[in-house]
Amino acid sequence: MRRRILSSAVTLSVVAATLVVTQSASSADSTTAADATAHDYVVLYEPGTAETDARAAIQAAGGTVVSSNTEVGYALVRSAAAGFAQAADASPALVGAARNRSIGKAPAEVRADADAVERLTEAERAAAAAAPRTTLGKAAKGTGDPLSPLQWDMAAIRATPAGSYATEKGSKKVTVGIIDTGVDGSHPDIAPNFDAAASRNFTTDMPDIDGVCEVASCVDPADVDDDGHGTHVASTIGSPLNGIGVAGVAPEVHLVNIRAGQDSGYFFLQPTLDALTYAGDAGVDVVNMSFYVDPWLFNCTANPADSPAEQQEQRIVVEATQRALDYARSKGVLPVSASGNEATDLGVPGVDASSPDYPVDAEGDPIAARERTIDNSTCLSVPAESDGVVTVNSTGPSGRKAYYSNYGTEQSDVSAPGGDAYDTANGRLDPKALVLAAYPQHLAVANGDVDAAGVPTNPMVVRDCDGDVCGYYQYLQGTSMAAPHAAGVAALIVSRYGTKDPAHPGTLTLAPSVTEQVLLGTATDVPCPVPAQFTYRRVSATAGVVTSTATCAGPADDNGFYGQGVVDALSAVS
Template identity: 50%
Template sequence: MRRITSGVLALALAGTLAACASPATPKATASAAEDYLVFYADGQRAEALSAIERAGGSAVRTDTKLGYVLARGAGTAFTDRLDGDRAVVGVSSDRQIGFATAATGASAAGGPTGGASGGGAAAFPNASGLEEGAKGREPLAGRQWDMRMIGADKANGKAPGSKKVLVGIIDTGVDGNHPDIAPNFNRTLSRNFVTDRPNDKYGETLDGPCEVKSCKDPVDRDDDGHGTHVASTIGSPVNGLGIAGVAPNVQLVNIRAGQDSGFFFLKPSLDALTYAADIGVDVVNMSYYVDPWLFNCANNKADSKRERSEQRAIITGMQRALDYARKKGVTLISALGNGSTDLGKPKTDRDSPGYPRGDEKVRKIDNNCLNVPAESKGVISIAALGPSGRKSIYSDYGIEQADLSAPGGDSLDGKGSSPTRSILAAAPEAVLRRAQKLDKSGKPKTSEVVRDCSKGTCSYYQYLDGTSMAAPHATGVAAILISRFGKPGKGGLTLSPATVEKLLYASATKKACPSPRAYVYKIYDEELTHVCEGGKSKNGFYGRGVVDALTAATMKR
């Protein structure tokens, strides 16, 4: 699945600006032995093992917690034999199946004027003056319009979170050595469930050359930058350097499931959720969607029998992992998605299967198809807002799908375009240097990157857009609630996910649909209309409201 490179380009996921693009031609590949995740029906493990053997495959190991067998078989011939067996729910190749949803705030900065002809009062002043915003305890606080929008700047002094609360970052990794993350980074509990893959199965560059001999990066490394940004928004400390996160005292645990390239395999995603549950993580942030199918359809006539089986495996496998984690006390928070799509009324999917690149096709879909994990059961999904308070132009929405909303950035939300309307958070210096965004002396070469050298230590930050950036604001608020209302448990505090969800909704600021409900975004020479359904207490743009850190820090149960 291709990474979105700007908030503007996110519209291409919905086909808005890519209608004239020709679909890529799938590449042929010879059948060979591969690893598969074979999910079996309840109580059918023995039968599934027999089916794998009859199909000419072999079992590598069985995961009884989530109900699947890691098996090896000869490609299509193997899966075709399994697909009709009653003991088998679905079969997925153990391959890359997702990507992190973020956009570089500056990538649209030189673009066209953005704006809207729809109504709705701004919830925050125009973003053009944000760099001269209110001062805070941290040097770059003036640039954090997002924290002021949700009251996190004031909440920090009242309820900064507890060191007894563990926040899991299921992402591309976390730079645990970043000066504005290191004080809260739990290296001991952090894990990397990913092995870098230099090339995809067609020999094309995927992650690029391995940075270490084993191709398995250390737990304090992030060669992409996405996970570091997410972690920073949640819990950068108040230390007189750079910025502060929503919950600046909590512990950050890197539970890596994403490749350097930003893609995600199914098995690492399952392993990450299982691990988070087993070590007592309180809340996890999942700022990615599970792929190669942007929408997973269990019985879509546009797909082959094999493709339907794979999508059923993704839906089933992730739901089992999410259920396992939730039963163990993990609150599950997800980015809603950057497709600029009403997830309750999807019509066309042009981006699946997104891996390997070039295998995409155009297919008709409907509301029976799911974006995973955003539409999985038990998950709190977050829509993104721009600095004016409007739903971000790229953000997915839907009356059934949007649970809450939070600042995620929108560089076109205002006159002209500016990266300061995106979300500022920590960035690994090595990633910025590799992208040639710093000069030899370390000075930023682009307005999307900010350097702070307070206290004689230099650290770097970057502006990014995305529902990936919205979700960690909600995760931080959840961490505040757990810190305040959690009860002492084994090694920390515990608060049931159902209670956290209830408190998140109760503390959110209700926000009604714009008037008129058909909100018109302007981009280039085109107009894009999104229709908001629902009332003030629950609607497709804002869910049950905008997350509110200050209310979470001061409310009574």
């Protein structure tokens, strides 16, 4: 699972027909001293509050509306008033205000820790590079795309030519939205199914955390991914059967980039709310969400370790995200989320020592993560524990719950392949136990994973060519990789059973409740291991043998490790 959602800089993208944009009091050409100390906030309206009344309350508190979303009931507000947040919190027309852009530079180790599971640690990558190379085998004609032999994940859910492809490959009348770090629409194994015109970028690059902007406006085109995470997710969902590289769960489905993640992997509140609203208005059928809300791993409504301002911020994140999810679902969108990579029982989360992971306080001053005792009844991981979301755990090649995957009897809906580098016969790392999917070429070069001749430099990256057209693919693991398998199966379900969508002519639709019912109901039941306390054994090149445990609870048809089972593409469309 790729982190985050807190709140971000102003986006110049058009959100949707329902987004009302109002210019701030001062323009970029007439910056004043007050502007230099102004902050941006997401202000949530009380339910039923009229837009005019909300704007009046914001103005009275000392804020200026930059943009607003009348459907969900929030505004992006700028204010230089020292007591703006407190005044907004006190207004009867407003739920309150949460800082939208935290000013400060996230230390490199924060991002490195978050990437350690998905991309492996530097030591693990070095160990993989030192291991003997294996000869790359390619699929025989008619048995999938060339790299299908490396896609154990697709075989595990029967998304293969002999499985679901024979019945349903997906439809261009069905759209899956990837709410992530972007999608490389030029990748040869994504381009045939990618709709650049319908794609949107709701983020603005922030040099203090994202590095130098790639374009002058700092707003990347909607077919760019400078992180690689979103491209991997999109590929798993819908890479076409086109004679190159890999194939996705739904190889003929329509893919749309609805970017809400920064290059650095942080997901802030306002772009995420905008992305969910856009998904509902644009006729998207399924959205994949492989992130959580920054800076809090758990958003707690009244944790005594947090200040009143921090408590209010977390309450607003929970409520605002829930409203946006409800809106999207009311428009026919099924939200699918990763459960997280902390190896935590979400029903008994215990202590959180990683929050806040973005090192600033409510006033923008640097702070460090601190230890908080998490109360399951008042703390939520958003969006994984939000209502109306299908939450997905991760499995490895053997079918076991992945060592890093979160779990929990209340929180787990289904499971899907997400990779487990140590799910091998001897417990030693094997890159092929991860999930292989598309990798933007420019990132592969920039990261040193491909040399000047275009040849991969390590076993974490694979190249496949069709004539002079080459695609690059990387091995990743995580619940971020599990969720798109479930989202892809959901897209197959809409393709198979959907009906004409009167709101969006030429497309199909299916009530999210029906899609969810079929997705969960056709998943393959997997019982808890015996004994229920499972011990993971990982043989590390640097640390030796490492063990950890996780305890499964519940019956075979609905338990904490697997939810209602591992998704099954063939059963879902049969």
